[in-house]
Amino acid sequence: MDTMQAIFGRYSYRGMYKPEPVPRETLKKIMEAGLAAPSGCNTQTTSLIGLDDARLIGAVSASLDSPHFASAPAAVCVLTQRIPGYADVYFNVQDYAAAIENILLAVTELGYASCWIEGQVTGDAKTQADMAAALGVPDGYEVVAYLPIGVPAKDGPRASKKPFESRAWFNGYGK
Amino acid sequence: MDTMQAIFGRYSYRGMYKPEPVPRETLKKIMEAGLAAPSGCNTQTTSLIGLDDARLIGAVSASLDSPHFASAPAAVCVLTQRIPGYADVYFNVQDYAAAIENILLAVTELGYASCWIEGQVTGDAKTQADMAAALGVPDGYEVVAYLPIGVPAKDGPRASKKPFESRAWFNGYGK
Numbered sequence A, B: 001m002d003t004m005q006a007i008f009g010r011y012s013y014r015g016m017y018k019p020e021p022v023p024r025e026t027l028k029k030i031m032e033a034g035l036a037a038p039s040g041c042n043t044q045t046t047s048l049i050g051l052d053d054a055r056l057i058g059a060v061s062a063s064l065d066s067p068h069f070a071s072a073p074a075a076v077c078v079l080t081q082r083i084p085g086y087a088d089v090y091f092n093v094q095d096y097a098a099a100i101e102n103i104l105l106a107v108t109e110l111g112y113a114s115c116w117i118e119g120q121v122t123g124d125a126k127t128q129a130d131m132a133a134a135l136g137v138p139d140g141y142e143v144v145a146y147l148p149i150g151v152p153a154k155d156g157p158r159a160s161k162k163p164f165e166s167r168a169w170f171n172g173y174g175k
Helices: A003-009 A024-035 A054-061 A092-109 A125-135 B003-009 B024-035 B054-061 B092-109 B125-135
Strands: A046-051 A074-080 A084-086 A142-149 A168-170 B046-051 B074-080 B084-086 B142-149 B168-170
Touching: A003 A092, A003 B003, A003 B024, A003 B092, A024 A046, A024 A074, A024 A092, A024 B003, A024 B168, A046 A054, A046 A092, A054 A074, A054 A125, A054 A142, A074 A092, A092 A142, A092 B003, A092 B092, A125 A142, A168 B024, B003 B092, B024 B046, B024 B074, B024 B092, B046 B054, B046 B092, B054 B074, B054 B125, B054 B142, B074 B092, B092 B142, B125 B142
Parallel strands: A046 B168, A168 B046
Antiparallel strands: A046 A074, A074 A142, B046 B074, B074 B142
């Protein structure tokens, strides 16, 4: 698969996963892909916790509103540190978003599926605190996303997108 | 090139570019890669303006502090709309960061180089306003990044990264 195939093949999978495990070395490679993303002023504000322990996955994903996500045999929890790039300017949201996109593309490349779950994690203080506690995350880090990883049990629907012409132009807005 | 090669081969290029043009169809494919990124609640808050007009590139990149960036024969300007995913929760920063990472990987796949220039754009209100004016960007959109695109004149240095073990663990923080 070339990069374009991964970019256009990636989608947010919200169905059940097969129990087929994700080998630790594969999970590590996926996480390395995330850490290879750029970060503002190279501050490297993103950290990752890979999960392949079924009991821990059950505990960490219990607060999410879909049992489908908990069926994935592996996952990556994304942590951020609010460290400024310079002065009082922060790029840590951009940093972890780029890392997540790398992870999602690596997942696609390797034949797995995932879904970027962020609002369910950060939108509820208790969910976020429970996840951090289950993973032993210390102060100074914020848990911002949960990415289930596994072989999809079946193909899922793709989000529809607006046409190119309504979001992109050449040499000037609307052109 | 497979996706992993693009992910690990991507780097922030800050040198001069060769004058070799980027074909319009290639630039469009790179922009399509950006628009294929996920967005929170599929709000598609990111828009793009591709640049391949030398005079416009000169005008738009004049405010950036490196003449190297202006030497690129093409570029993508990234726009965001602050539209909530739901209630008062916004994902538009994550959205454009994921789109930019897709663009940078497509650029790498296709043999070009780029650099995510954001702080120089958004950190100075005049630069940001000048860029928006040069591109005819209307109210409701914010110009947040400039991505030069071209064939690098020479290989550039890679940012050094912390070791995996200091940013990533398995089944718990620090493990």
